[in-house]
Amino acid sequence: MxxxxxxxxxxxxxxxxxxxxxxxxxxxxxxxxxxxxxxxxxxxxxxxxxxxxxxxxxEQFTGLTDMNGRKIYEGDIVRTGEDNIGDPEPMIGQVIMREGSWLIENEKKQEAIELFSEITSREVIGNIFEDKQLLEGKQ
Structure with missing residues (x-):
């Protein structure tokens, strides 16, 4: 591929x-x-x-698109879907690269989950420069 x-x-x-x-x-x-x-x-x-x-x-493109077909880049703010199977509660976090993997990191909750998921939807809702308030829980 x-x-x-x-x-x-x-x-x-x-x-x-x-x-x-x-x-x-x-x-x-x-x-x-x-x-x-x-x-x-x-x-x-x-x-x-x-x-x-x-x-x-x-910022680098992750190679993935969200549930709406939008390209997901490093620095995007992503919301995980309500359809979580195996993931923790739905969350909002920043896309980062750590140890060779793309992750969604929520510093406030001090957790990170893998960006790629075959069983859970992901949606880009902003980015760290224009929508930083999304990371602070002010949606």
Missing amino acids: KREIRFRAWDKVHECYLYDVQGAYDMLSGCVKYENGEDAVYDEECFAGFLDNDQYVV
């Missing part, structure tokens, strides 16, 4: 996400997009420019 490698970057200055930043290789390429699909204007000449620039926080 071929794994799709994708990255997005949170632009701290403009407070928005840039998508497909792994495709950045030429200032005129038109590869990097805003969330609405429009071409982004950016100063980086290559993907390494996003990684080395403190203006951006680069």
Whole structure:
């Protein structure tokens, strides 16, 4: 199975996400997009420019989609479904990578569960930059 490698970057200055930043290789390429699909204007000449620039926080695509077909990225805030079989109570947490596995971590409850599940739905409800209040239980 071929794994799709994708990255997005949170632009701290403009407070928005840039998508497909792994495709950045030429200032005129038109590869990097805003969330609405429009071409982004950016100063980086290559993907390494996003990684080395403190203006951006680069987040990786997990290779998974939520119950609505939305791509799940590192830094997304995910809610587990009511259809839990074997999972703990439904929870809201941030998608993180730990020891080679994608997890949903809820620091408040000090617990983490695997992001991937064949028996429980997952739904992206926000991200850590635009919706941090979701992690504080203020939905």
